Amino acid sequence: MSRMNMIQAINSALDVTMGRDEKVVIFGEDVGYFGGVFRCTSGLQKKYGKRRCFDAPIAEGGILGTAVGMGVYGLRPVVEIQFADYIYPAFDQLVSEAARLRYRSAGGFTSPLTVRTPCGGGIFGGQTHSQSPEAIFTHVCGLKTVMPSNPYDAKGLLIAAIEDDDPVVFFEPKRIYNGPFDGHHDQPLTPWSKHELGEVPDDYYRIELGKAKIVREGQALTVLAYGTMVHVALAAVEESGIDAEVIDLRSLLPLDLDTIVASVSKTGRCVVVHEATRTCGYGAELVSLVQEHCFYYLKSPIGRVTGWDTPYPHAFEWDYFPGPKRVGKALRKAMED
Amino acid sequence: MSRMNMIQAINSALDVTMGRDEKVVIFGEDVGYFGGVFRCTSGLQKKYGKRRCFDAPIAEGGILGTAVGMGVYGLRPVVEIQFADYIYPAFDQLVSEAARLRYRSAGGFTSPLTVRTPCGGGIFGGQTHSQSPEAIFTHVCGLKTVMPSNPYDAKGLLIAAIEDDDPVVFFEPKRIYNGPFDGHHDQPLTPWSKHELGEVPDDYYRIELGKAKIVREGQALTVLAYGTMVHVALAAVEESGIDAEVIDLRSLLPLDLDTIVASVSKTGRCVVVHEATRTCGYGAELVSLVQEHCFYYLKSPIGRVTGWDTPYPHAFEWDYFPGPKRVGKALRKAMED
Amino acid sequence: MSAGNARPVLQLHIPEPICRPGDPVDFSKLQIPPAGTVKQPASDTPASELRDYAYSLIRVLDDEHEAVGDWNPKLSPERLRSGLRHMLLTRVYDERMVKQQRIGKTSFYIKSTGEEAVAVAQSYALAPDDMLFPSYRQQGLLIARDWSLVDMMCQIFSNTQDRIKGRQLPVMYSVPEVGFFSISGNLGTQFPQAVGWAMASAYSGDHRIAASWVGDGTTAEADFHYALTFAAVYRAPVILNVVNNQWAISTFQGMAGGEQTTFAARAVGYSLPGLRVDGNDFLAVYAATKWAAERARNNLGATVIELYTYRAAPHSTSDDPSAYRPADEAKSWPLGDPIERLKQHLIKRGEWSEAQHAALEKELDDQVKAALKEAERHGTLSTPPDSPESMFEDVFKEMPPHLQRQLEEFRALEGED
Amino acid sequence: MSAGNARPVLQLHIPEPICRPGDPVDFSKLQIPPAGTVKQPASDTPASELRDYAYSLIRVLDDEHEAVGDWNPKLSPERLRSGLRHMLLTRVYDERMVKQQRIGKTSFYIKSTGEEAVAVAQSYALAPDDMLFPSYRQQGLLIARDWSLVDMMCQIFSNTQDRIKGRQLPVMYSVPEVGFFSISGNLGTQFPQAVGWAMASAYSGDHRIAASWVGDGTTAEADFHYALTFAAVYRAPVILNVVNNQWAISTFQGMAGGEQTTFAARAVGYSLPGLRVDGNDFLAVYAATKWAAERARNNLGATVIELYTYRAAPHSTSDDPSAYRPADEAKSWPLGDPIERLKQHLIKRGEWSEAQHAALEKELDDQVKAALKEAERHGTLSTPPDSPESMFEDVFKEMPPHLQRQLEEFRALEGED
Numbered sequence A, B: 001m002s003r004m005n006m007i008q009a010i011n012s013a014l015d016v017t018m019g020r021d022e023k024v025v026i027f028g029e030d031v032g033y034f035g036g037v038f039r040c041t042s043g044l045q046k047k048y049g050k051r052r053c054f055d056a057p058i059a060e061g062g063i064l065g066t067a068v069g070m071g072v073y074g075l076r077p078v079v080e081i082q083f084a085d086y087i088y089p090a091f092d093q094l095v096s097e098a099a100r101l102r103y104r105s106a107g108g109f110t111s112p113l114t115v116r117t118p119c120g121g122g123i124f125g126g127q128t129h130s131q132s133p134e135a136i137f138t139h140v141c142g143l144k145t146v147m148p149s150n151p152y153d154a155k156g157l158l159i160a161a162i163e164d165d166d167p168v169v170f171f172e173p174k175r176i177y178n179g180p181f182d183g184h185h186d187q188p189l190t191p192w193s194k195h196e197l198g199e200v201p202d203d204y205y206r207i208e209l210g211k212a213k214i215v216r217e218g219q220a221l222t223v224l225a226y227g228t229m230v231h232v233a234l235a236a237v238e239e240s241g242i243d244a245e246v247i248d249l250r251s252l253l254p255l256d257l258d259t260i261v262a263s264v265s266k267t268g269r270c271v272v273v274h275e276a277t278r279t280c281g282y283g284a285e286l287v288s289l290v291q292e293h294c295f296y297y298l299k300s301p302i303g304r305v306t307g308w309d310t311p312y313p314h315a316f317e318w319d320y321f322p323g324p325k326r327v328g329k330a331l332r333k334a335m336e337d
Numbered sequence C, D: 001m002s003a004g005n006a007r008p009v010l011q012l013h014i015p016e017p018i019c020r021p022g023d024p025v026d027f028s029k030l031q032i033p034p035a036g037t038v039k040q041p042a043s044d045t046p047a048s049e050l051r052d053y054a055y056s057l058i059r060v061l062d063d064e065h066e067a068v069g070d071w072n073p074k075l076s077p078e079r080l081r082s083g084l085r086h087m088l089l090t091r092v093y094d095e096r097m098v099k100q101q102r103i104g105k106t107s108f109y110i111k112s113t114g115e116e117a118v119a120v121a122q123s124y125a126l127a128p129d130d131m132l133f134p135s136y137r138q139q140g141l142l143i144a145r146d147w148s149l150v151d152m153m154c155q156i157f158s159n160t161q162d163r164i165k166g167r168q169l170p171v172m173y174s175v176p177e178v179g180f181f182s183i184s185g186n187l188g189t190q191f192p193q194a195v196g197w198a199m200a201s202a203y204s205g206d207h208r209i210a211a212s213w214v215g216d217g218t219t220a221e222a223d224f225h226y227a228l229t230f231a232a233v234y235r236a237p238v239i240l241n242v243v244n245n246q247w248a249i250s251t252f253q254g255m256a257g258g259e260q261t262t263f264a265a266r267a268v269g270y271s272l273p274g275l276r277v278d279g280n281d282f283l284a285v286y287a288a289t290k291w292a293a294e295r296a297r298n299n300l301g302a303t304v305i306e307l308y309t310y311r312a313a314p315h316s317t318s319d320d321p322s323a324y325r326p327a328d329e330a331k332s333w334p335l336g337d338p339i340e341r342l343k344q345h346l347i348k349r350g351e352w353s354e355a356q357h358a359a360l361e362k363e364l365d366d367q368v369k370a371a372l373k374e375a376e377r378h379g380t381l382s383t384p385p386d387s388p389e390s391m392f393e394d395v396f397k398e399m400p401p402h403l404q405r406q407l408e409e410f411r412a413l414e415g416e417d
């Protein structure tokens, strides 16, 4: 056991899988000698040699295209896209190739790659260093989509993602790399070292993809969240005094619908929270599923708290970010109705 | 007035706008001399010269990239992406550039381009000539997304799209290019010449983006559909004997929520239909909006009838396609609950 | 400082082919050097000394059907007859399959007529376990690797024995057994994948190399640039082929940049060797590929080969080229037909005869017919498929809950019939 | 046919720079030809005759600070002093802005230190109404076009006078008034946009040309390939600049292909002229750009210019280069510093002195300080912004209903405070 922040936990997951499996190979922009702009691959080139952890040309589509080929050969490439905002040039290789290869070859060829990419705002990154594009990947069949909310889960989920035989897009909410940011940007950040989920085993362990976690039990209302928003939701719940159940989805596809349905059937109320823009965001899918499966239990409309349908504005990021105040308001509204 | 199929109506829209505005320029793969693989640009190069309607290199990202620049100069580029399945290589230029330029420059620069692209299955096109990726564009702020269901609307909406000062993605459901296909693939197709909406003015007219159309009035249930699925929904409604109201959305973003809410508030039941895969499809957004705005009117869960969450399989396309039988079942289910 | 209004009026240049339907065919502007004039360099020559190869044309078979010059691979008559057989089989197969499409037994087909030397000779120049990342027009690779025609036809028919379960458009084969990668509908995506596969082979201390193919039109895609960049940077053991068959559906190769320079020249920009080869010359194609393979095997990295040929057939069964090019262009193509040229070469060498050729044609026709008969026993697209439930498989290795729910929905629907 | 197991063991090549932190700086492998040795061709020379330019280095200022050779643009002392002033102003501005970031008045900054000649000399060689599609490291273009420093600073501060309403990361300027296109966060996207703009200018019979800039690292992106392809095919009047400053964040230019060949060489593959220029030589940069502009204006199409320079600064304020390159690499850069070199040239010509230079430095420092004072009056990032509602504007020309609803939601929330 060590105290780790999320960067260290991710680094440890990479280290552990590289140590166990020669087929794990890491590349991406600045990930080699330097160890990544967020330092997630720090030390890996030194430890495993530049053959196993190396820099790539600035060509996200080329990174994904070659990774698909490496996966076909039999390796387990783990590539980093420096910011989720820069995944779009790789979109075709992800959507048309990685996601569909098993299907179109009826299992004759597969490519078990993992794409790691930091997402989310709150670091004054402006509109091209703040996006959360998870919903465009969950709409594509053949990709798994994961977003952890803490170091312990990050390591266990990343190991599971790398070992998974299907392609996985692994989103890392950069705002919580260093601590469980709860949306109160004017208050000091608690570091992960002060949080129980900053306690991370040094060795190998996995967290199954597709299992949500109830991070707060409650009877009055169900909050569905993932990534940074888990902490924001928890803060909002505490501040509101509402006895809400907060579920950290962890994996968006596959999704742990059973846990969601059980909770909403119990509480009869639901609020969905994410940082991405609202229209056609992942929250829309959650609302659809909840209303389909829990219709007769619902006492009030399912609320959605999300980023606005605008780019993430540099100067107004705290007006954009769906912080505890906005979440709290939605909680109260769901209770009132 | 002429009898036109959808290809001719689209061709007429392009012709009319080119004739009115020298700034309209058309390019794309095979659209020049040949007139496009679906013949939508047929005759335009001959009429307006190759400067105004020309072939492009096979580089969807380059087509969009140069179109953005042309739009910045002050032209109104109308580009064709040969199949919607091939829009992904252009994703970054659409999402990061066309969609965000006005915002990031606070109106200093804009690019009023239109992307025309055939979508949808039912022509034995297999997994890469059948997709309906509209939901990944509606999730992106700054793009308008339109999908007509008949020649009359296609012409009026396309003219409005070209004249719109924001970028528009204009989806053309290729299965209804020649007639209002209702999903009964084993029956002969009625041509547009036999349909009232195949009656199209030769001259200029516009249909405002963001206005839905009630294509069948009813009291019992509301069906939300667009593109090919409007005809499938109508067939399913007739066959079911249910007095459903069928709304053709026509424009997905902006969306005519008022018409939807008025209808569902009246009927208390709703079924959403689209051809795209289900998870995080546009239907999810529709369900979310309806449950938010009509919660207290709803008598049964909102149904979703969609393509399955798999690629579009060549041999099983009629098992994949959400035909009248599947829609009919959802209608009955929505009535029973 | 500014040229002000004295600056000239700008004009947009739109490339246009020399002839269109109705025009007389004119290939007089093509520069076709005589066979045997291009020297063969050592396969370890630095790329910087090879630039001229991108602007010449490697040819072995001359107008008198003799094999001449440095690049003559001196293949045995047996091997050449075998190559002839595989090319001819490819052509016979193509003809037969197009007929199946015409009579509704399948939805779509793509011929490789006139381009058979590309796939067959390149396959011959590679080791059987080298990995192939083809486009949709290299069915000859499968045929040269003696893959089962019945199996190929079952894919064309999307029938019960289709190994990819009816999921893909006809011709989108996928045959791991002979190292033939699953063909994508999206142009060019296989190019960087081949580079990645080759990088993985090098990473693993393997000895297998990769080869990939794109068309002239496809060179404009991003994946082409990615492939050349990554191949150059990591010195990947891969052969990157550009089949310049002059057309991309209705669009002539000038629209991809072929008006200004060759496609082999693209390689020069990355300091990769770019060989330009007479694509209808079996011997030249073989020799150039062998040279590139040797280079790759010796850890000297990738080669780009432009195969200069002509798409004699329509783009696909959905296409009618008479709408955009003179009908008789194919016949006037100055580099002739690859099968005819190899045949004449063998005859010239006394290793083949018209009678033998006719007999071979008959034999292959029978072979294809027999295969067709067998394949049809497993159904065609026009006979109803029998396992639609398989549609839900292979999206993931294990079916996740949401797909299980959808499968149940589907079953319930089916149950209602 | 197969080499079987006799085939060699393959190895993956991973490029690596010559020196890393702790190593002695070693630029001895760079081939720097003496100034004046490269001839200037007529600007209408066919690209096929210009290939060698991609492998040489156009230089005008020699080691004794004399302007020599064919490419000497023979600029007047006034013009040179003006260029010196704009370069120096850029540097002073950069220094001051970095300080603002350090003290928390803005979130981010990017310097162009050592690369000032690129932006300033290129701006000088273009007409004032030519359109610029820059990357984030050509602030010198705005400064050379005499754009308001206050206005630039307001963008850096995301303050109430920020013309782009606080929406973009600092340095992502957008100034239609002087033809400076909105900078994107996504690398390279501006390259094909510049080509499209140039095509539109040609389409319209205009006389304005376009220019765009990417870094060495960015050449690997798809947009680079699109730009060169479309520029070549449609003969677009555009100048496509690659600023090879040796580094892409922590990644040396070899990882983009610079180990094998030059970036100017990419142009050869498309049959575009590729000029390689000493990017720290104001006169050479000016001359090469002028040549390319003349070519474009005369409907002869695009030119690629590789500006060979060195990123003396960290990548951005988020970066610490001592982690990946020797700290003193910049000082040893064999092409020196652009400001120092132009200064010495002017002094050599008797047109400038150390005293004048010191005075100029002081003057510019004052100018920047005064501008800063004014800009700060409109607030900085650390002072609360006052119009968050503007966040909902400009997503579309007119606000659609769903955004109106969200704006109302936002107002209701604000109202609760």
Ligand SMILES: Cc1ncc(C[n+]2csc(CCOP(=O)(O)OP(=O)(O)O)c2C)c(N)n1
Residues within 6 Å of the ligand: B029, B058, B082, B086, B089, C135, C137, C185, C186, C187, C214, C215, C216, C217, C218, C219, C243, C245, C247, C248, C249, C311, C315
């Ligand atoms: C990404 C993408 N864009 C467009 C298409 C449509 N398309 C299919 S084949 C083709 C022409 C390809 O021409 P070329 O690369 O020269 O290959 P050839 O058909 O001549 O062998 C086009 C445009 C596609 N399949 N994928």
Ligand SMILES: Cc1ncc(C[n+]2csc(CCOP(=O)(O)OP(=O)(O)O)c2C)c(N)n1
Residues within 6 Å of the ligand: A029, A058, A082, A086, A089, D137, D185, D186, D187, D214, D215, D216, D217, D218, D219, D243, D245, D247, D248, D249, D311, D315
């Ligand atoms: C599409 C995309 N990928 C990655 C990044 C992150 N990034 C920003 S700058 C940079 C390095 C660019 O290097 P270069 O092109 O050489 O330009 P320079 O910074 O040296 O001027 C990277 C990788 C980005 N902004 N956009």
Ligand SMILES: [Mg+2]
Residues within 6 Å of the ligand: C215, C216, C217, C243, C244, C245, C246, C247, C248, C249, C311
């Ligand atoms: Mg072709």
Ligand SMILES: [Mg+2]
Residues within 6 Å of the ligand: D215, D216, D217, D243, D244, D245, D246, D247, D248, D249, D311
């Ligand atoms: Mg650089």
